[in-house]
Amino acid sequence: MFQLLQSIQMLGSNSSGLLPRQQSVAAACSLSKFLVGESTYLDSSSSGYLNASKENWSQTCWLEARCIVRPTTATYVAVLLKVISFMNTPFAIRGRGHNPNSGFGSIDSTGILIDLSLLVQTDVSADQKSIKVGAGNEWMDVYKALDSLGLSAVGTKEPVPGIVGSILGGGSPFFPSMYGFICDNVKGFQDQVVLSNSKVVYANANTNADLFKALKGGGPNYGIITQVELYTVPLHDVWYGFNVYNSSQNAALLQALVKYQELSASDPKAGVVFTLVGSTTVVGFLYAAHAAKPSVFGSFYDIPVATSLVTPTNGTVQQLSTLVGELSVPGTANRHIFGISIKVDAGLYQDISLNYAKIATNVSSTASLILSYQPLTAAAVTASKNGQNSLGVQPQAQNWLAGVMSWQSDTDTASSQDNANKLYSQIQSLARSQNLLLPFEFQNDAAFTQKPLQGIGQPLLQSLQTVSKKYDPSQTFQNLQNSGFLLSKK
Numbered sequence: 297m298f299q300l301l302q303s304i305q306m307l308g309s310n311s312s313g314l315l316p317r318q319q320s321v322a323a324a325c326s327l328s329k330f331l332v333g334e335s336t337y338l339d340s341s342s343s344g345y346l347n348a349s350k351e352n353w354s355q356t357c358w359l360e361a362r363c364i365v366r367p368t369t370a371t372y373v374a375v376l377l378k379v380i381s382f383m384n385t386p387f388a389i390r391g392r393g394h395n396p397n398s399g400f401g402s403i404d405s406t407g408i409l410i411d412l413s414l415l416v417q418t419d420v421s422a423d424q425k426s427i428k429v430g431a432g433n434e435w436m437d438v439y440k441a442l443d444s445l446g447l448s449a450v451g452t453k454e455p456v457p458g459i460v461g462s463i464l465g466g467g468s469p470f471f472p473s474m475y476g477f478i479c480d481n482v483k484g485f486q487d488q489v490v491l492s493n494s495k496v497v498y499a500n501a502n503t504n505a506d507l508f509k510a511l512k513g514g515g516p517n518y519g520i521i522t523q524v525e526l527y528t529v530p531l532h533d534v535w536y537g538f539n540v541y542n543s544s545q546n547a548a549l550l551q552a553l554v555k556y557q558e559l560s561a562s563d564p565k566a567g568v569v570f571t572l573v574g575s576t577t578v579v580g581f582l583y584a585a586h587a588a589k590p591s592v593f594g595s596f597y598d599i600p601v602a603t604s605l606v607t608p609t610n611g612t613v614q615q616l617s618t619l620v621g622e623l624s625v626p627g628t629a630n631r632h633i634f635g636i637s638i639k640v641d642a643g644l645y646q647d648i649s650l651n652y653a654k655i656a657t658n659v660s661s662t663a664s665l666i667l668s669y670q671p672l673t674a675a676a677v678t679a680s681k682n683g684q685n686s687l688g689v690q691p692q693a694q695n696w697l698a699g700v701m702s703w704q705s706d707t708d709t710a711s712s713q714d715n716a717n718k719l720y721s722q723i724q725s726l727a728r729s730q731n732l733l734l735p736f737e738f739q740n741d742a743a744f745t746q747k748p749l750q751g752i753g754q755p756l757l758q759s760l761q762t763v764s765k766k767y768d769p770s771q772t773f774q775n776l777q778n779s780g781f782l783l784s785k786k
C-alpha cells in the first residue's frame with residue numbers, strides 16, 4: 297500500500313512532466329502491480345523474472361524489462377494502457393516472443409513488458425466454422441483443438457509462433473493457393489482490441505472494418521489484441537515428404553522449383569518448403585490431401601537425393617506442423633532474419649544460391665546461415681482476397697526469400713548481422729539489376745533494419761496512417777511502443 301501511495305503521489309507530479317524517466321517507469325510498475333495483481337507481476341526481485349525475460353526465441357531479445365506484467369483479461373490490458381499513457385511509459389508487447397528483432401516483443405529497464413502469455417483459450421463454435429483463441433496461444437494449440445474434428449485452420453508452418461503476431465505481419469501458411477495468407481482467415485477481433493484510450497472494441501468485416509483491415513498485415517500499430525476468432529478450414533488429411541540434396545544439385549533443383557511454380561498455378565493443393573542449409577538443400581513436398589507422389593512435383597523426381605529425411609507420408613496438418621517444428625533450427629541462439637521478394641526466374645534463383653554459398657561458408661564456426669525460397673502462385677494472392685488485407689502483395693507468381701542467421705557467441709553478433717545484411721543487399725542488387733525485384737517485403741521475415749511498410753504502396757500506407765490516427769489519436773502506439781514495424785518509423 298505504501299508503494300501505491302508513493303506511485304500515486306508520483307503520478308500527480310508526472311502529469312506536470314516533472315518526473316525523471318527511470319522514476320516514472322518505476323512508479324508505473326508499482327501502480328501496475330497494485331492494479332493488475334501481484335500474481336501476474338514480475339520484476340528483478342521476483343523469482344521467475346529472469347526466466348520470463350528469456351522466453352523470446354532469439355537471445356538478441358533477452359532484455360530485462362523494468363517489470364513484466366501478464367494480464368489475464370482485456371480489462372486488465374485496458375488498465376495497463378491507462379497507466380502507460382498517463383505515465384508516459386515506454387512499453388513492448390509480447391505474444392509468444394517469436395519475432396527475433398530485438399525490442400519488438402522485448403524492452404530493457406526503460407519500460408514495461410506486457411506479456412500476453414496467460415491469455416489462452418481455444419473455443420470452437422457450435423457449428424465448428426470458427427475458433428476463438430487468445431493472444432497467448434501458439435498455432436499448435438489451434439491444430440490440436442481442431443484435429444479430432446477433422447478440421448484445421450490457416451496458420452504458420454511451424455507449431456510455435458504466436459497467432460496474433462503472425463496475423464499482424466500477414467502470415468505465410470502451408471497452402472496459400474487454397475486459402476490465401478494467414479490474416480485472410482480471421483473472422484474478427486471480437487470485442488477484444490484494446491485501444492490506447494483503454495476502450496475495448498470489435499473489429500470485423502461489419503464493425504470498425506477499417507481497423508479490421510489494418511490489423512490484417514498492417515503491423516503492431518493500432519491496439520493490443522487479446523482474442524481473435526479464426527475461420528476453420530475443412531483440411532485435415534495431407535501428404536508430405538522431405539528430401540536432402542547435395543548443393544551440387546542446386547542448379548537442377550532451382551530449375552525444378554520454377555517448373556513447379558508453373559504447374560502449381562493449376563494445382564492449389566501443392567506447397568513446397570525449399571531451404572539452402574550450407575552444403576545441402578532441404579526440400580519438403582506438401583499436398584493438401586492424401587496422395588501418392590503428386591505429379592505437380594514431377595520436376596524434382598529425377599534429381600538425385602542425398603538422404604530421404606521424411607519418406608512420403610499420409611498424415612494430418614497437426615502431424616505435418618509437428619514434424620516441421622522438429623526439423624527446424626534447434627536450440628537457443630541469437631538470430632537475425634531478413635525477407636525480400638522477387639519475381640520467378642531460374643537464373644536469378646541460381647545467382648542468389650551462389651552468393652548464398654559464398655557467404656554461408658565464411659560465417660563464424662558458431663554461426664549458421666540458411667536461406668528459404670517460398671514460392672507463391674498468382675492464385676495465392678488472389679485467394680488472399682487482395683484488397684481486404686493490408687499486405688499490398690502484387691497479384692503475380694513470386695518468391696518470398698527468407699534468411700535466418702543463428703549464432704551462439706555475443707562476440708559474433710556484429711559479423712553475423714553484417715553477413716546476413718550483406719546477403720540481403722546482394723539479393724536486392726541482383727534482382728534490381730535484372731528488373732526482378734518486387735517492392736513487397738514480408739514483415740514476419742523482415743529484419744529491424746528493413747522498412748517493410750514502405751513496400752505496400754502509397755495508397756495503402758496512407759490508409760493505415762488514417763486508421764492509426766483515428767483509433768490511436770494520442771499516437772501512444774507510435775510514441776511509447778518500444779519498437780516494431782511502426783508507421784512512424786516507416
Ligand SMILES: Cc1cc2nc3c(=O)[nH]c(=O)nc-3n(C[C@H](O)[C@H](O)[C@H](O)COP(=O)(O)OP(=O)(O)OC[C@H]3O[C@@H](n4cnc5c(N)ncnc54)[C@H](O)[C@@H]3O)c2cc1C
Nearest residue numbers: 390391392393394395401431452453458461462467468521
Ligand atoms: C520458428 C519460427 C517459425 C516461423 N514460421 C512462420 C511461418 O510459417 N509463417 C509466418 O507467417 N511466420 C512465421 N514465423 C514468423 C512469426 O509469425 C512472426 O515472428 C510473428 O511476429 C510471431 O508472433 P509472436 O507473438 O510469437 O511474436 P512476438 O515477438 O511476441 O510479437 C511480434 C510482434 O507482434 C506484436 N504483437 C504480438 N502480439 C500482439 C498482440 N496481441 N497485440 C498487439 N501486438 C502484438 C509485438 O508487439 C511484436 O511487435 C516464424 C517464426 C519463428 C521464430
